[in-house]
Amino acid sequence: MSAEPQKKQEETTGGPVQPGSEVNERKLVEAAQNGDQRAFGQLIRLHQKKLFRFIASLVGSTDRADDVVQEAFVRAWQNIKKFRSEYDFYPWLSTIARNLAYNELRRQEKTQSLDQMKESGFNPVDTELGPLEKMMNGEAQERFYKALWAMPVLYRSVFVLRHFENMDYAMIGSYLKIPPGTVDSRLYRARRYLLDELKDLLE
Amino acid sequence: MDESYFRDRISGYFDKSLPPDEYQLVDDYLKDSPEGRKLLEEIGRLDEFVRMHSELEVDDGFFERQAQSIEARLGFASATPANVEPVRPKGRGGATWKWIGVAASIAFLGFIGYHESDIFGPTPKGMSETDRLETPAVVKLDTMQSIDAADDEGAAGLDDTQADRDIASSVEPEPQPPRESTPATNEAKDVEKFEIARKSIPTPPKSEPAPTPMPEIKSPTSALEEESPVVVQSPGVEVVSEPPSSRRAAPAATRAQSAPITTDFSDETAVAEEQVAETVDTSALLAVYRAQRDSLMKATPANGGEALGLSKKEQPQSREHYKPTATPLSFDTQQSQLLEACYQIAKLTDSDSERSTMISQIEGMAADTSSVVGKRARRYLDELDRK
Incomplete structure (x- = not known):
């Protein structure tokens, strides 16, 4: 490592930080780009919770979400030098994680409609949450996640991107390569399904 | 236009994401349709429900173990074999079990110590206690290596469909090695249920x-x-894709590959000292949490913005007037992150006044008895009290 990056590293994370000095995320990213492992460790700790919640909602499994989040950080570190630090770090990181999550979900159903799934006798109440059950905060939350994860990926992904990442329709459409009208109709079906499943809790 | 046209757009209407002409059409439809209005109201209730109940409770220990596991996979200097524990969420009674385990270990070691000569017999001359204790460590290492080798063979033996490989290759430079799936896991059961449901369906829906x-x-x-x-x-x-064994996040594989295991424990003290030196810089973390808090305070409702020295203009508005600014986060997510930042600052700071400001901030959030964030805030207050 050259002398210059080393100096920057000391300024950002290595040396004592004076009260009031502005050590922000960009500096952590820049330090990580210069090979500062501790700076990247701090970036992990800053973003892992949000990322885990998002990915767990998308993939519906603690183990898989854990794998995806870990792998996303590994890829981020491997490619950190290509990242342009003037942008926010989280959107870049979550894009990596989303791509990995979709890779994970590729075995799940892609064409099944909610009506067909229900007609075939599938009951989301029977979905087992496994270790995730320990994270559930009450029956309402448990029922919500059971219903969400029982939903086909086609609908779940639109719902999660809208409600957990707060993306607008254009962003969702751009990401999933579907027209905004399709985003609209899928979101409606996802919501309709949840309304039916959680009817008694919503009254 | 039929009902389905409007139904498909009602979500967009609710989220104000329709083009103006379509928005007007749905607006006109809703004026004459009690059913449509009821549906819109239900969607509003669902939206509120999701905001209230979507926050997953995961303890901090889980995330710390996950972070250490990632660092170990990356071969960071601060990651030691001891850090690489299997990353699994802990139940709420995790701490209790940990202490019970510690107490049981102490009792067991005490028993062994008391009956040492009965169990092991006298220590032979020329053999120290350390020599005797090192033997099991070597056995453990061999066992782990063989488990990892078996894991790798298992992974290599799995096959996937060509379609899956094609999809994988469209995202990544090389096909991803398939993951092992144990039928006993819940995840596998879920997939199986979907598979059964899918097989019973003759054709995909035309409308989709x-x-x-x-x-x-x-x-x-x-x-x-x-x-x-x-x-x-x-x-x-x-x-560059990694070999199959390193791609999987299975703890055993991670331990074996990312964290070198050695039978030479003579430098254990040096490693421990290095680990202490590598502890995350508290003041740097504190500065990051402060920056995060200040940024979030500008976007979330008033919980002491004045106390933090924010100007009237910078002080947050009510939930109704809340507009995401820098980051597109929901109100509750912002609150949750703000709570986390305040809690961390209160935990890390040396300044009593800052700590009490943060505690008042958290108390403000704890007042909301109906939300998950409020519940967590109360838990954090308890933890801070204990310290």
Whole structure:
């Protein structure tokens, strides 16, 4: 490592930080780009919770979400030098994680409609949450996640991107390569399904 | 236009994402349709319900173990074999079991110590206690290596469909090695249920479009040229795939590959000292949490913005007037992150006044008895009290 990056590293994370000095995320990213492992460790700790919640909602499994989040950080570190630090770090990181999550979900159903799934006798109440059950905060939350994860990926992904990442329709459409009208109709079906499943809790 | 036309647009109407002409059409439809209005109201209730109940409770220990596991996979200097514990969420009674385990170990060691000569017999001359204790460590290492080797063989033996490989290769430079799936896992059961349901369906619905396409990976340059605010850069390309065993996050494989295991424990003290030196810089973390708090305070409702020295203009508005600014986060997510930042600051800071400001901030959030954030805030207050 050259002398210059080393100096920057000391300024950002290595040396004592004076009260009031502005050590922000960009500096952590820049330090990580210069090979500062501790700076990247701090970036992990800053973003892992949000990322885990998002990915767990998308993939519906603690183990898989854990794998995806870990792998996303590994890829981020491997490619950190290509990242342009003037942008926010989280959107870049979550894009990596989303791509990995979709890779994970590729075995799940892609064409099944909610009506067909229900007609075939599938009951989301029977979905087992496994270790995730320990994270559930009450029956309402448990029922919500059971219903969400029982939903086909086609609908779940639109719902999660809208409600957990707060993306607008254009962003969702751009990401999933579907027209905004399709985003609209899928979101409606996802919501309709949840309304039916959680009817008694919503009254 | 039939009902389905409006139904499909009612979500867009609720989210104010329709083009003006369509928005007007749905608006006119709703004036004459009590059913449509009822549906809109239900969607509003669902939206509120999701905001109230979507926050997952995961203890901090889980995340710390996960962070250490990632660092170990990356071969960071601060990651030691001891850090690489299997990453699994802890139940609420995790701490109790840990202490019971510690107490049981102490009792067991005490028993062994008391009956040492009965169990082991006298220590032979020329053999120290350390020599005797090192033997099991070597056995453990061999066992772990053989488990990892078996894991690798298992992974290599698995096969996947060509379609899956094609999809994988469209996202990554090389096909991803398939993961092992144990039928006993819940995840496998879920997939199985979907599979059974899918097989019973003769044809896909006509109204539904083609399967969700895999998100296209863009090169950093091309992604930047686009106006899409989501994909800024994507590093998925040009990533050299790792061998199958290292791709899996299975703890055993991680331990074996990322954290070198050695039978030579003579430098254990040096490693421990290095680990202490490598502890995350508290003041740097504190500064990051402060920056995060200040940024969030500008976007979330008043919980002491004045106390933090924010100007009237900077002080947050009510939930109703809340507009995401820098980051597109929901109100509750912002609150949750703000709570986390305040809690961490209160925990880390040396300044009593800052700590009490943060505690008042958390108390403000704890007042909301109906939300998950409020519940967590009360738990944090208890923890801070104990300290």
